[in-house]
Amino acid sequence: MAEDLVRLVDFLPQLGDGLLVTVQLALGGALGSFAIALLLGLAMVAPTRWLAVPARIVVEFFRGTSLLVQLFWLFYVLPLLGAELDPLMCGILALALNYGAYSAEVVRSSVMHVEPGQWEAALALSLTPARRMFRVILPQAWALMIPSLATLQIQLLKGTAVASFLTLQDLNERIDILRQDTGDTLFSYSVGFLLYFVLAWLIQVTMDLLEALAKRRLGRDPSDAGFVGRLVAGAGTSAGAGEADAPGTAEPAVAKGGAR
Amino acid sequence: MPEPAVPEPAVPEPAVPEPSVAEPSRPEPSTGAAPALEFRDVEKRFGRNTVLSGLNFTVRPGERVTLIGPSGSGKTTILRLIMTLETLSEGYIYVGGQPLTHEERNGKRVALPGRRVRETTKRIGMVFQHFNLFPNMTVLDNLVEAPVHVLGMSREAAAEKARGLLDRVGLAEKADAHPTRLSGGQQQRVAIARALAMDPEILLLDEVTSALDPELVGDVLQVLRDIAAETDITMLIVTHEMQFARDVSQRVMMFDQGAILEDGTPEEIFTRPREARTQRFLSAVLE
Amino acid sequence: MLWSWDFAAEALPLLLRGFGNTLIATAGGTALAVVLGLLLAVLLRVLPRWIRWLLRLLVAVVRNTPLIMQLVFVWTLFSTSEALIGVPALVVGTLVIGVHYATYMSESYRAGIDAVPPGQWEAISALSLPPVRAFRSVVLPQALRATVPSLGNYAIAMFKDTPFLIAIGVGELVWSAQSFGGRSFAYTEAFTLAGLIFLAASYPTSLAVRRLEKSLASY
Numbered sequence: 001m002a003e004d005l006v007r008l009v010d011f012l013p014q015l016g017d018g019l020l021v022t023v024q025l026a027l028g029g030a031l032g033s034f035a036i037a038l039l040l041g042l043a044m045v046a047p048t049r050w051l052a053v054p055a056r057i058v059v060e061f062f063r064g065t066s067l068l069v070q071l072f073w074l075f076y077v078l079p080l081l082g083a084e085l086d087p088l089m090c091g092i093l094a095l096a097l098n099y100g101a102y103s104a105e106v107v108r109s110s111v112m113h114v115e116p117g118q119w120e121a122a123l124a125l126s127l128t129p130a131r132r133m134f135r136v137i138l139p140q141a142w143a144l145m146i147p148s149l150a151t152l153q154i155q156l157l158k159g160t161a162v163a164s165f166l167t168l169q170d171l172n173e174r175i176d177i178l179r180q181d182t183g184d185t186l187f188s189y190s191v192g193f194l195l196y197f198v199l200a201w202l203i204q205v206t207m208d209l210l211e212a213l214a215k216r217r218l219g220r221d222p223s224d225a226g227f228v229g230r231l232v233a234g235a236g237t238s239a240g241a242g243e244a245d246a247p248g249t250a251e252p253a254v255a256k257g258g259a260r
Numbered sequence: 261m262p263e264p265a266v267p268e269p270a271v272p273e274p275a276v277p278e279p280s281v282a283e284p285s286r287p288e289p290s291t292g293a294a295p296a297l298e299f300r301d302v303e304k305r306f307g308r309n310t311v312l313s314g315l316n317f318t319v320r321p322g323e324r325v326t327l328i329g330p331s332g333s334g335k336t337t338i339l340r341l342i343m344t345l346e347t348l349s350e351g352y353i354y355v356g357g358q359p360l361t362h363e364e365r366n367g368k369r370v371a372l373p374g375r376r377v378r379e380t381t382k383r384i385g386m387v388f389q390h391f392n393l394f395p396n397m398t399v400l401d402n403l404v405e406a407p408v409h410v411l412g413m414s415r416e417a418a419a420e421k422a423r424g425l426l427d428r429v430g431l432a433e434k435a436d437a438h439p440t441r442l443s444g445g446q447q448q449r450v451a452i453a454r455a456l457a458m459d460p461e462i463l464l465l466d467e468v469t470s471a472l473d474p475e476l477v478g479d480v481l482q483v484l485r486d487i488a489a490e491t492d493i494t495m496l497i498v499t500h501e502m503q504f505a506r507d508v509s510q511r512v513m514m515f516d517q518g519a520i521l522e523d524g525t526p527e528e529i530f531t532r533p534r535e536a537r538t539q540r541f542l543s544a545v546l547e
Numbered sequence: 548m549l550w551s552w553d554f555a556a557e558a559l560p561l562l563l564r565g566f567g568n569t570l571i572a573t574a575g576g577t578a579l580a581v582v583l584g585l586l587l588a589v590l591l592r593v594l595p596r597w598i599r600w601l602l603r604l605l606v607a608v609v610r611n612t613p614l615i616m617q618l619v620f621v622w623t624l625f626s627t628s629e630a631l632i633g634v635p636a637l638v639v640g641t642l643v644i645g646v647h648y649a650t651y652m653s654e655s656y657r658a659g660i661d662a663v664p665p666g667q668w669e670a671i672s673a674l675s676l677p678p679v680r681a682f683r684s685v686v687l688p689q690a691l692r693a694t695v696p697s698l699g700n701y702a703i704a705m706f707k708d709t710p711f712l713i714a715i716g717v718g719e720l721v722w723s724a725q726s727f728g729g730r731s732f733a734y735t736e737a738f739t740l741a742g743l744i745f746l747a748a749s750y751p752t753s754l755a756v757r758r759l760e761k762s763l764a765s766y
Contacts, residue, residue, distance in 0.1 A: 060750060061746065063749075063753075064745060064746040064749045064750045064753070065707075065742035065743075065745045065746050066707040066708070066709075066710050066721065066742075066745050067707070067710075068710035068711065068713070068721050069710065069721055069724075069738060069741050069742045069745060070742070072721065072724070072725060072734075072738050073738045073739070073742065076725075076728060076734035076738060077734050077735045077738055077739070080549075080732075080734060080735055081549070081735075154611060157613075158611070158612065158613040158614060159613070160613070161613035161614075161615040161616055162615065162711075164615065164714070165713070165714075172613060172615060172616050172619075175616065176619065179623065185620065185623045185624055185627060186624075189616070189620040189623075192612075192616055192620075193608055193612045193616070193620075196611065196612040196613060196616070197607070197608055197611050197612055200611035200612070201611070
């Protein structure tokens with residue numbers, strides 16, 4: 001065990017390099033998937049079939065074919081068509097397309113779940129369709145979509161391990177090298193599982209924070225958005241309490257039918 | 261299909277003879293100012309269910325009309341059609357003489373593009389049963405959003421106007437508050453101010469007190485009474501508050517099964533209704 | 548020439564043979580996950596608190612770390628253990644993918660059990676039904692109705708994850724495509740066909756699950 005630890009310390013720079021590759025894949029994939037999700041998700045709720053149907057086909061295509069098939073297609077087939085990507089870009093693109101398609105469904109469903117009254121009020125004020133979507137509906141849908149997006153982002157993190165199929169030296173690959181170094185499978189992989197677990201936890205905490213902030217902006221109780229939410233709620237209620245004491249708040253607040 | 265002897269594209273005669281009950285509001289083609297609102301042969305179906313059919317009526321500028329009738333009689337649908345929250349199945353609606361969503365071109369019914377529809381709807385305001393304030397904006401931003409982005413007002417002018425309106429509904433100190441922090445009655449008063457911020461020619465009030473606790477209804481109705489007294493906005497009101505309807509409106513239309521059953525002054529409808537069904541409805545809501 | 552029908556025709560039988568292993572892994576993995584998931588959900592209810600805590604941590608680790616890494620880890624353990632060295636990669640892969648998805652399915656079962664109305668639990672104690680019998684004949688049937696579509700969705704997700712079994716050398720569909728591509732350089736045909744086979748199998752299945760979801764929701 002002590003020997004393993006010494007080896008591990010020597011191995012730390014390499015492990016750091018691997019971690020960097022994994023984080024690059026995860027972050028690039030996250031940003032790419034979010035952009036794709038927004039694009040396809042909004043196209044799917046477009047009033048015209050000319051947008052909605054092609055978007056739906058693209059989403060079903062990338063959801064229906066496996067991540068690894070998409071990755072290999074980009075890695076092996078794209079160069080034959082004259083477009084060569086470096087392995088890191090290839091990985092990021094495959095992750096962004098695959099998880100972007102899943103996230104697009106989340107975006108679509110969240111937009112559809114914003115209360116109909118909000119659509120109607122925006123229409124009654126004669127806001128343009130773009131203004132309606134980006135100023136009224138999306139900010140509210142955002143709070144709805146974060147929990148599902150968090151799950152998908154963690155799936156994406158796990159998916160970054162496909163990088164080893166692209167000859168990339170990501171965290172997964174480095175752990176395999178550590179195992180060969182130490183000859184201790186259990187030790188090496190425990191280190192690997194722990195590191196991925198921490199990364200996943202960081203994603204969850206970040207998304208919880210985003211959710212709590214989004215809920216607070218909508219005037220809702222953020223305390224059910226994990227423990228981060230309770231922290232944000234703690235900061236929020238002190239400000240809210242002062243406001244409730246303000247003059248003119250004698251009327252009891254109605255929960256039902258309010259601007260939810 | 262009408263066969264006009266002289267081409268008269270501006271205001272064609274209604275294709276269907278008007279029901280006699282609509283007597284006081286018969287459209288007067290080619291004379292006088294355009295009516296604030298005109299329904300011509302309006303039909304609305306939801307699937308196989310016809311909610312409104314062969315509906316014809318006009319509303320004069322500045323007139324306050326209360327629509328009453330049992331639930332499902334189509335009165336809320338009328339407001340929603342005017343606000344374009346529902347699509348018209350057949351017929352036409354004119355606002356100040358301009359077609360709203362469809363117009364007749366060479367004898368064909370043609371849908372108007374969204375941009376043109378919005379040119380008309382921005383002259384119409386609506387207040388909803390459930391307020392529908394935008395929770396992602398402050399109270400003030402709720403009032404400023406549309407004047408700036410639809411009417412092209414400057415932010416400063418819109419904000420100043422919004423503060424004036426909030427003062428008018430008694431909520432000046434709530435400008436920077438979050439809508440969800442307000443009581444239902446306060447939210448509804450903000451919603452009224454939001455509709456007024458657009459300087460509407462027509463205001464649609466859809467059961468605006470139905471979702472409120474009884475003790476909060478009074479303030480909201482008082483705000484509406486003040487607005488009715490101080491402005492000449494045309495109003496269409498769907499409500500169960502019969503005393504309010506009586507105080508504010510000059511005209512009451514009784515709907516039943518998607519058609520106008522009776523149309524007259526509040527005095528006529530509330531004290532000596534002609535139809536037995538109106539009597540029955542009124543005694544049920546007034547008991 | 549971007550596409551050769553000759554290569555496609557040559558690749559197809561090989562791909563379908565690989566697809567056999569894909570289906571075996573999916574079926575075996577699903578069967579394992581459905582049973583183990585339920586077992587986990589029940590254990591997480593009845594075990595003493597500290598074991599429950601440990602089990603929950605284990606489940607969290609399995610859910611939050613890459614399946615590929617888990618596959619290689621278990622495969623290495625097997626191939627370095629004298630007792631287990633002969634176990635084929637397909638079996639090991641099926642086991643790992645089954646356990647991985649069991650941790651997800653246990654969550655679906657838990658949600659389904661939680662969704663059983665409190666009145667039912669009260670009725671159970673009012674009738675003083677023995678716990679096992681009450682669970683089997685009252686709670687489980689109601690919980691399953693809410694759970695089945697979710698299990699279906701996980702089975703489809705598992706199906707699309709089976710190519711990760713390449714990491715331990717299982718000759719499934721995508722491995723077949725890759726090896727055919729490596730020999731003939733007909734990567735276009737091989738991977739396009741592989742994708743289409745996945746799509747042809749998963750899309751109708753997910754439509755069926757969605758329909759099931761709707762019909763169960765309308766009860």
